[in-house]
Amino acid sequence: MKVLTLAKRELAAYFYSPMAYVIAALFLAMVGLIFLLGVHVPFLKISLEPVFRSGAESTLRPLFDVLAYGLVVVIPLLTMRVVSEEFRTGTIETLMTAPVTDAQVIGGKFLGAMILYVILLATTLVYFGLIAAFGQPDLGVAAIGYLGMLLLGGTYVAVGVFASTITRHQLVAGIIGIAILAFFTGGIYLLVLLVPPEQASAVSRLNMITYFSDFSKGVLDVRGVIFFVTLTAFFLFLSVKVLESRRWR
Amino acid sequence: MIDVQHLTKWYGRTLAVDDISFHVEAGSVVGFLGPNGAGKSTTLRILTCFQPASSGSASVDGCDVFSQxxxxxxxxxxxxxxxxxxxxxxxxxxxxFRAALRGIPRSQRAVAIDKVLEDCWLSSPQDMSYRRLETLSRGYRQRVGLADCLLHDPPVLVLDEPTIGLDPAQVREMRNLVLNLGQKHTVILSSHILAEVEQVCKQIVIISSGKIVAQGTPRELRERVSGPGRLIVELRGAMAEQLARDVAAIPGVQAVEPAEAGEWCRLSVQSTEDVDVRVQVAAMAASKGYQLRELRREVASLEDFFVQITYEQSMRQAPVAL
Structure with missing residues (x-):
C-alpha cells in the first residue's frame, strides 16, 4: 500500500517537472527515427534499414534490438533523480522518519519509474498497429518481444535506482547508471576478448543483450526470465542496503 | 515519555553528541538549547530514527528508537x-501523500487534513491548500511542516528550530502554536535563541559541544545564575566610605561594594534573599539629604547564563594553540 503511495508521488513528480516530457520526446524521436528512417552512421559503419519499409518482415524486432542499446542512456536519465533528489533537497529526512521501511521506499521509487517506462513503451504500440495494418505480424512473437522489453527495462530501472541511491548528485547518478548498463550490454563483448577462452562463455552469459535477443526473436527462454528478474532483484536489494547504510554516516 | 541514556554519536572522527542522558515526562514542553553545532539536531535525528546512535539508547513511549x-x-x-x-x-x-505514508485510513484522511490546515492557519484567513510548495514563503513552509507533523495526532512532537528564519510576528505565532500544542502533546523543540525557549518550555536542556551543561525549569536555571538579589545604587552627597557605611546599616543588606568612585558613588549592594531593600535605600538617602541618581535591581538574565556556560564549555574544549 505504501509502495503504491510512494510510486504515485514519484510518477506525479515526473509529470510536474519537464523531465518526463524531455525524456519522452527523446524516446519518441528515437523510436520514430528507427521505425521510419532507419539509422545510418557511415562513420561507425552502422547502417540499419527502416523497420517500416516495403518487403521487410512485419515485426518490431529490429526496433527492439536498437532500443535495448538506446535505453542504456534513456533509463538512467529517467531514474537519476529518484533518490539523489531526496538527498539534495533534504526531503529524505521527512521520508525516512515517516513509518516506512527502506525497502518500501526503494520499491516505490522503482515502481514509479517502471510505470513511466511502461507508458513510454506503450507508445510503440502505435507502430505495431501500423505494421499490423500493412502486414501480418506474428502476435506471439510481438508479445514475447514486449515481455522482453519489460524485463530488460525493469533491470535497467533497477540499475538506475541503485545508481541514484549512491550519490546526491543527479548527474553523477545518471553517469554511473549508464556506465553499469554499458558494462552489462556492450562492455561484456570487450571483456570476453580479455579473459582466457575457457572462461569466455561464462562471461558472455552475463550479457543482457544475449538474453534479450532471444525475446526479440520471439523465443521465450526461462533462463532469460530468471536472469532479468534476478538481476532486477539484486540491484533493488543493493539499493535498499545502500539506503540503509546512509543512516550510519 | 522520552528517555535518553548515555547517547553518543560520532560522525567519523568527530564527536557530535557526547554521553547525553535526559528524561522527558509526558505532556511537557522541553527546549533544547545550544549554540550552532552543539549537537541539538543530531540528538533529535537520533530520537526520530533518522540516524542511529553510536552508543547509548533512547526510547519514546517505551519503544526503542533502534529496534522498534x-x-x-x-x-x-x-x-x-x-x-x-x-x-x-x-x-x-x-x-x-504524507497522510497515506503515515497509514491514516483513506476515509479519515480528508478530515485529518482539514483539521491540521485549520490548526496551522493554512485554510484561513487565506486558503493556501492549493498553493505550490515552492511558491510558499518561509513562514508558510514552516506551517506546512508543522501541519505534516500533526496529521496523525502523534503523542510526541519533535521540532528542530521551529522559529528559525521567521519574522518577529511569525515567531510569535509559532510560539503561541507551540504553547497550544503543549497542552495535548509532548513537545521537544530546539533553538539557539534563549528568549523563545524560556517563554514556551517547562523544561530546558542546555547543550554545548555535545554535552548537557545544564538542565531544569527556566526558574531553576535563573536562580542558579542570579543568586540572591543585588542592587545597584548611585549616590552622592558624602564620601564614598560614608555612603557605603550608611547603606550597609540598612537591615537586610549583607554586603556593599563600591563599584565606581567619582563624583557619583556607585555601590553594588548584596541583600539577603527575597528582601527588597530599594525602599529603605531611597528613604535613607532622603533622610540624610543624599542625592540618588540610580536605584535598580540587577537580575542576571538566562541569556547571560547561557552565554556564560556555553562559552566556558567551548573554552575548555578549545584546542591548545601551537
Missing part, C-alpha cells in the same frame, strides 16, 4: 530544520 524504529516513528511528528518539502507538490496534495 517503525513504532517510534508512528508516535512522533518530526519537523526537520529548514523544513524540506517537495517543491512541485501542492499543500493539500503533499498532506494527502
Amino acid at each position: 524504529s517503525v513504532q517510534v516513528r508512528r508516535r512522533i511528528g518530526y519537523m526537520p530544520e529548514n523544513v524540506p518539502l517537495y517543491p512541485e507538490m501542492r499543500v493539500r496534495e503533499y498532506l494527502r
Whole structure:
C-alpha cells in the first residue's frame, strides 16, 4: 500500500517537472527515427534499414534490438533523480522518519519509474498497429518481444535506482547508471576478448543483450526470465542496503 | 515519555553528541538549547530514527528508537530544520501523500487534513491548500511542516528550530502554536535563541559541544545564575566610605561594594534573599539629604547564563594553540 503511495508521488513528480516530457520526446524521436528512417552512421559503419519499409518482415524486432542499446542512456536519465533528489533537497529526512521501511521506499521509487517506462513503451504500440495494418505480424512473437522489453527495462530501472541511491548528485547518478548498463550490454563483448577462452562463455552469459535477443526473436527462454528478474532483484536489494547504510554516516 | 541514556554519536572522527542522558515526562514542553553545532539536531535525528546512535539508547513511549524504529516513528511528528518539502507538490496534495505514508485510513484522511490546515492557519484567513510548495514563503513552509507533523495526532512532537528564519510576528505565532500544542502533546523543540525557549518550555536542556551543561525549569536555571538579589545604587552627597557605611546599616543588606568612585558613588549592594531593600535605600538617602541618581535591581538574565556556560564549555574544549 505504501509502495503504491510512494510510486504515485514519484510518477506525479515526473509529470510536474519537464523531465518526463524531455525524456519522452527523446524516446519518441528515437523510436520514430528507427521505425521510419532507419539509422545510418557511415562513420561507425552502422547502417540499419527502416523497420517500416516495403518487403521487410512485419515485426518490431529490429526496433527492439536498437532500443535495448538506446535505453542504456534513456533509463538512467529517467531514474537519476529518484533518490539523489531526496538527498539534495533534504526531503529524505521527512521520508525516512515517516513509518516506512527502506525497502518500501526503494520499491516505490522503482515502481514509479517502471510505470513511466511502461507508458513510454506503450507508445510503440502505435507502430505495431501500423505494421499490423500493412502486414501480418506474428502476435506471439510481438508479445514475447514486449515481455522482453519489460524485463530488460525493469533491470535497467533497477540499475538506475541503485545508481541514484549512491550519490546526491543527479548527474553523477545518471553517469554511473549508464556506465553499469554499458558494462552489462556492450562492455561484456570487450571483456570476453580479455579473459582466457575457457572462461569466455561464462562471461558472455552475463550479457543482457544475449538474453534479450532471444525475446526479440520471439523465443521465450526461462533462463532469460530468471536472469532479468534476478538481476532486477539484486540491484533493488543493493539499493535498499545502500539506503540503509546512509543512516550510519 | 522520552528517555535518553548515555547517547553518543560520532560522525567519523568527530564527536557530535557526547554521553547525553535526559528524561522527558509526558505532556511537557522541553527546549533544547545550544549554540550552532552543539549537537541539538543530531540528538533529535537520533530520537526520530533518522540516524542511529553510536552508543547509548533512547526510547519514546517505551519503544526503542533502534529496534522498534517503525513504532517510534508512528508516535512522533518530526519537523526537520529548514523544513524540506517537495517543491512541485501542492499543500493539500503533499498532506494527502504524507497522510497515506503515515497509514491514516483513506476515509479519515480528508478530515485529518482539514483539521491540521485549520490548526496551522493554512485554510484561513487565506486558503493556501492549493498553493505550490515552492511558491510558499518561509513562514508558510514552516506551517506546512508543522501541519505534516500533526496529521496523525502523534503523542510526541519533535521540532528542530521551529522559529528559525521567521519574522518577529511569525515567531510569535509559532510560539503561541507551540504553547497550544503543549497542552495535548509532548513537545521537544530546539533553538539557539534563549528568549523563545524560556517563554514556551517547562523544561530546558542546555547543550554545548555535545554535552548537557545544564538542565531544569527556566526558574531553576535563573536562580542558579542570579543568586540572591543585588542592587545597584548611585549616590552622592558624602564620601564614598560614608555612603557605603550608611547603606550597609540598612537591615537586610549583607554586603556593599563600591563599584565606581567619582563624583557619583556607585555601590553594588548584596541583600539577603527575597528582601527588597530599594525602599529603605531611597528613604535613607532622603533622610540624610543624599542625592540618588540610580536605584535598580540587577537580575542576571538566562541569556547571560547561557552565554556564560556555553562559552566556558567551548573554552575548555578549545584546542591548545601551537
